[in-house]
Amino acid sequence: MPVYEMRAEYDTEDGGPAGGSPLKAWHMVEDDAATAxxxxxxxxxxxxxxxxxxxxxxxxxxxxxxxxxYLRHTA
Ligand SMILES: [Zn+2]
Structure with missing residues (x-):
């Protein structure tokens, strides 16, 4: 069974935690993946x-x- 984690999407194109870009939404990704x-x-x-x-x-x-x-994957 795959392992999931949540990864943040930011309001800027190349946003990241540095610089404090506003968080747009959390997405669910498979562990270590960059695609939600x-x-x-x-x-x-x-x-x-x-x-x-x-x-x-x-x-x-x-x-x-x-x-x-996510609910469908884990149901
Ligand atoms: Zn998503």
Whole structure:
């Protein structure tokens, strides 16, 4: 069973944790992948959170497509 983690998307094209770019949304990715379940390319330098944080306030705002796909993958 694949391992998942959450990876951040930022409001800037090449945004990353450095510089404090505003967080746009959290996406779910397979462990160490840079492409979200919804297909969005994320920066390898983006912040990550463990899968455990899904469904908690720390994971807001969360990508709706990734949420639906993640539930399907883990159902
Ligand atoms: Zn997504």
């Amino acid at each position: 379940l919804c297909g969005r390319e994320l920066s390898a330098a983006a912040a990550v959170q463990p899968e455990d944080a899904w469904g908690t306030p720390a994971a807001q705002p969360f990508c709706h497509s990734c949420g639906a796909l």
